[in-house]
Amino acid sequence: MTNKKALEQYDVKKYRTPDGYTSDICVFTIIPEKMEAYKPPVMDLKIMLIQRAALDSEGNVNIEANKWAIPGGFVQDDETAFEAAKRELEEETNISGIHIKQYGVYDKPGRDPRGWIISNAHYAIVPDTYLAKRKAQDDAAEVALFSINEVLQLDLAFDHKDIISDAINVISTDLLQTTAAKNFLPKHFTYSELQAVLKTVTDDPAILSDQSFSRKIKSLPFIKEVPGKTTTRTSKRATKLYTFIDMDVIKPIYTARY
Amino acid sequence: MTNKKALEQYDVKKYRTPDGYTSDICVFTIIPEKMEAYKPPVMDLKIMLIQRAALDSEGNVNIEANKWAIPGGFVQDDETAFEAAKRELEEETNISGIHIKQYGVYDKPGRDPRGWIISNAHYAIVPDTYLAKRKAQDDAAEVALFSINEVLQLDLAFDHKDIISDAINVISTDLLQTTAAKNFLPKHFTYSELQAVLKTVTDDPAILSDQSFSRKIKSLPFIKEVPGKTTTRTSKRATKLYTFIDMDVIKPIYTARY
DNA sequence: CAAATAGTGTCTTTGAGACAGTATTGA
DNA sequence: TCAATACTGTCTCAAAGACACTATTTG
Numbered sequence: 313m314t315n316k317k318a319l320e321q322y323d324v325k326k327y328r329t330p331d332g333y334t335s336d337i338c339v340f341t342i343i344p345e346k347m348e349a350y351k352p353p354v355m356d357l358k359i360m361l362i363q364r365a366a367l368d369s370e371g372n373v374n375i376e377a378n379k380w381a382i383p384g385g386f387v388q389d390d391e392t393a394f395e396a397a398k399r400e401l402e403e404e405t406n407i408s409g410i411h412i413k414q415y416g417v418y419d420k421p422g423r424d425p426r427g428w429i430i431s432n433a434h435y436a437i438v439p440d441t442y443l444a445k446r447k448a449q450d451d452a453a454e455v456a457l458f459s460i461n462e463v464l465q466l467d468l469a470f471d472h473k474d475i476i477s478d479a480i481n482v483i484s485t486d487l488l489q490t491t492a493a494k495n496f497l498p499k500h501f502t503y504s505e506l507q508a509v510l511k512t513v514t515d516d517p518a519i520l521s522d523q524s525f526s527r528k529i530k531s532l533p534f535i536k537e538v539p540g541k542t543t544t545r546t547s548k549r550a551t552k553l554y555t556f557i558d559m560d561v562i563k564p565i566y567t568a569r570y
Numbered sequence: 571m572t573n574k575k576a577l578e579q580y581d582v583k584k585y586r587t588p589d590g591y592t593s594d595i596c597v598f599t600i601i602p603e604k605m606e607a608y609k610p611p612v613m614d615l616k617i618m619l620i621q622r623a624a625l626d627s628e629g630n631v632n633i634e635a636n637k638w639a640i641p642g643g644f645v646q647d648d649e650t651a652f653e654a655a656k657r658e659l660e661e662e663t664n665i666s667g668i669h670i671k672q673y674g675v676y677d678k679p680g681r682d683p684r685g686w687i688i689s690n691a692h693y694a695i696v697p698d699t700y701l702a703k704r705k706a707q708d709d710a711a712e713v714a715l716f717s718i719n720e721v722l723q724l725d726l727a728f729d730h731k732d733i734i735s736d737a738i739n740v741i742s743t744d745l746l747q748t749t750a751a752k753n754f755l756p757k758h759f760t761y762s763e764l765q766a767v768l769k770t771v772t773d774d775p776a777i778l779s780d781q782s783f784s785r786k787i788k789s790l791p792f793i794k795e796v797p798g799k800t801t802t803r804t805s806k807r808a809t810k811l812y813t814f815i816d817m818d819v820i821k822p823i824y825t826a827r828y
Numbered sequence: 829c830a831a832a833t834a835g836t837g838t839c840t841t842t843g844a845g846a847c848a849g850t851a852t853t854g855a
Numbered sequence: 856t857c858a859a860t861a862c863t864g865t866c867t868c869a870a871a872g873a874c875a876c877t878a879t880t881t882g
Contacts, residue, residue, distance in 0.1 A: 564746040
């Protein structure tokens with residue numbers, strides 16, 4: 313194989329190389345704003361941030377100390393950034409099968425004062441129950457949930473304002489144009505639960521209207537009714553349950569109604 | 571500022587760092603399959619690849635020699651990967667304002683035998699006229715256009731098969747769910763020209779049908795008629811011209827008709 | 829005038845949206 | 856019974872899709 317000879321001659325230090333490669337994760341959760349019995353939920357889309365410590369693990373003054381930041385860390389040379397994100401998130405939450413999506417790279421020179429550090433950004437969707445548990449365990453000051461309306465007002469570390477802003481745009485589009493909403497919902501859900509998730513990112517009247525949406529959900533090719541099963545968690549009256557069918561949905565803007 | 575003290579204490583070599591950071595670009599163009607006078611175009615979506623040289627610039631045996639590859643190169647430490655992609659592409663084609671979009675990162679350990687090299691992948695949309703010019707200039711063997719149906723059968727360098735495969739999926743979705751098609755078209759275009767672009771990535775009958783599509787285009791909120799202007803480049807009869815209105819279009823899958 | 833492209837006229841069917849009404853059940 | 860949620864009935868209007876037809880121009 314000719315590659316062998318080429319490798320012997322290749323000088324890996326010919327170019328300046330990055331000083332680091334990190335995997336950062338915008339962790340989103342939807343928490344019920346008011347959770348009363350027999351009430352449809354009112355949801356709020358939240359992002360989890362950590363407050364950077366004043367001192368690092370070796371006792372030195374930490375970079376960007378005390379500011380709010382996206383969780384993340386350096387990628388090891390035996391893993392991908394996606395695997396790093398998954399590993400970190402599963403270690404922290406103790407759950408597997410979390411929905412994670414890579415959505416951007418942040419590599420502007422000077423974005424990190426420590427050097428040429430490239431951040432590979434992901435977003436994750438985590439059920440609210442796990443995050444509530446985590447917040448209880450840790451020091452409450454270190455981890456917090458912020459609503460997507462208020463988070464950009466915070467004093468954020470590095471270029472995390474840009475990273476979070478992009479994450480909010482991407483997840484908003486994904487919730488409306490893909491079946492990503494299923495990751496915020498139990499396997500079987502009512503029309504009003506799905507509606508509550510979508511309401512966090514849209515004002516579309518066809519989604520806001522109860523009657524329209526409860527009719528529409530029956531005709532969507534990627535959602536089917538769960539026959540015979542009902543719940544009373546959102547209403548005194550038993551409510552039908554639905555579930556997502558696993559399929560790719562691409563609806564061209566050129567054939568949709570406006 | 572506390573960051574100053576933190577920086578003095580920070581050891582940039584604490585982690586193993588990547589051996590390189592490259593910016594790669596899948597260059598797409600749509601060339602008319604048959605271009606006759608007074609005929610609506612039949613388009614074909616193509617990707618431009620380069621054939622890696624047998625020897626590198628210093629006369630050494632090149633890595634992955636003779637295989638087909640995506641154009642790209644190492645990112646310098648004073649630019650972003652996006653800027654690197656833009657710079658390279660504009661240098662090669664001598665045009666500015668090319669549509670470029672970052673869509674993925676490739677960082678699997680071992681993907682490049684030279685070391686830990688992270689590839690930041692973009693796709694670009696280039697008018698066919700410029701690529702035809704470039705192909706004429708250079709040695710014809712080094713640059714070639716491949717249809718998206720045949721390109722994955724080639725012997726491709728590194729993990730470029732994955733990178734190209736993802737690019738094709740992303741551009742297909744973007745053409746249908748965003749107004750990206752405008753980058754393949756002149757500023758003023760006929761309904762059949764837009765239709766020909768979309769036909770390269772979809773079989774939707776509402777787009778394939780001439781009558782349906784010529785009616786539909788009038789009601790799309792992001793396209794408007796150019797009043798008074800017509801062309802005869804696709805037909806003997808003068809044809810109306812349309813243009814894209816610059817706006818974001820998000821059509822939820824939950825409100826579209828199926 | 830024949831052929832090819834670009835439309836328009838009109839019909840049927842479907843669905844969206846609005847409004848009103850019914851169903852169910854715990855407090 | 857009342858209030859709240861989850862629907863269903865029915866009407867109107869707009870649009871999708873199909874089919875036939877017209878319009879325009881070059882060879």
